[in-house]
Amino acid sequence: MTTAQHKIGSGFGATTTAAEALAGIDLSGKLAVVTGGYSGIGLETTRALANAGAHVVVPARRPEAVSEGADNVEVDRLDLADLESVRAFADRFLATGRRIDLLIANAGVMACPETRVGPGWEAQFATNHLGHFALVNRLWPAVADGARVVSLSSRGHHYSPIRWDDVQFERGYDKWAAYGQAKTANVLFAVRLDELGAEKGVHAFALHPGGIMTPLQRHLSREEHIARGWIDEAGNYLVKFKTPEQGAATTVWAATSPQLAGQGGLYLEDCDVAELAPENAEGLAESGVRRYAVDRGEARRLWTLSAELTGVDAFA
Numbered sequence: 001m002t003t004a005q006h007k008i009g010s011g012f013g014a015t016t017t018a019a020e021a022l023a024g025i026d027l028s029g030k031l032a033v034v035t036g037g038y039s040g041i042g043l044e045t046t047r048a049l050a051n052a053g054a055h056v057v058v059p060a061r062r063p064e065a066v067s068e069g070a071d072n073v074e075v076d077r078l079d080l081a082d083l084e085s086v087r088a089f090a091d092r093f094l095a096t097g098r099r100i101d102l103l104i105a106n107a108g109v110m111a112c113p114e115t116r117v118g119p120g121w122e123a124q125f126a127t128n129h130l131g132h133f134a135l136v137n138r139l140w141p142a143v144a145d146g147a148r149v150v151s152l153s154s155r156g157h158h159y160s161p162i163r164w165d166d167v168q169f170e171r172g173y174d175k176w177a178a179y180g181q182a183k184t185a186n187v188l189f190a191v192r193l194d195e196l197g198a199e200k201g202v203h204a205f206a207l208h209p210g211g212i213m214t215p216l217q218r219h220l221s222r223e224e225h226i227a228r229g230w231i232d233e234a235g236n237y238l239v240k241f242k243t244p245e246q247g248a249a250t251t252v253w254a255a256t257s258p259q260l261a262g263q264g265g266l267y268l269e270d271c272d273v274a275e276l277a278p279e280n281a282e283g284l285a286e287s288g289v290r291r292y293a294v295d296r297g298e299a300r301r302l303w304t305l306s307a308e309l310t311g312v313d314a315f316a
Contacts, residue, residue, distance in 0.1 A: 012271030018048035018248040028053035036107025044248035080131025090138035105132040129185035140314035157183035192299035194265035203264030
């Protein structure tokens with residue numbers, strides 16, 4: 001498999017902040033949609049884009065609990081685990097007649113207890129992937145020519161490819177394998193969308209934001225944090241995590257950087273294009289993207305399955 005997954009020497013790195021990644025970029029007149037843009041790295045993404053001049057729409061499960069905080073940030077209601085809520089949000093947005101320049105699929109859940117949503121779908125696959133799949137397809141008429149779509153994945157995609165024989169974990173649930181499959185789906189979604197968006201000059205990217213302590217870890221106990229080597233018994237950090245401002249940097253770089261002009265369907269990390277992970281790496285490799293996550297055949301197969309499950313396909 002030939003691949004464009006090679007570093008380009010962006011000049012940025014793991015400690016780059018969102019503000020630094022956006023330095024010199026004027027987003028005045030641009031409209032961004034950022035799911036989950038009210039918490040964790042999503043909030044920092046919203047702040048950075050708004051500070052660069054963009055108008056940011058932030059869909060939230062409980063918009064009444066979100067403080068907008070800026071004149072050019074608006075909040076609306078959206079529950080990605082509920083396809084009717086996705087349809088309603090998209091309909092409201094389309095009715096405004098506005099165009100989307102930056103569409104950032106940031107929201108997600110990680111390693112939650114076994115949960116079923118909709119018609120019995122596994123919640124991580126449904127929320128992280130299917131909800132965003134339906135959202136982007138329903139919003140597609142509003143996506144501007146030359147827009148960018150950014151899908152937040154994770155190095156957690158190393159945990160699992162798509163489990164074609166049991167996508168919904170009906171034969172035994174493993175929260176980390178389910179998370180891994182959902183994050184692989186986030187990458188494959190960007191790979192296929194980049195192909196399909198070519199006629200409009202729309203490019204899509206997936207990325208690993210880095211390790212950051214945010215509300216994403218809310219389903220993990222203190223004991224699990226210790227077992228994973230993140231903290232010691234006294235609660236002291238044993239790993240140097242990124243700050244939320246650093247965690248948002250790759251997102252805004254993917255969404256705006258002229259260094260990525262004309263490219264797409266790529267997996268990014270630390271504000272650069274990632275290399276392929278070593279074939280013999282077990283579990284979480286130190287860096288890189290698994291070949292199965294950027295395989296175009298897998299991406300097309302997942303798109304077909306997702307369209308069947310959600311009943312939505314802007315390109316059918």
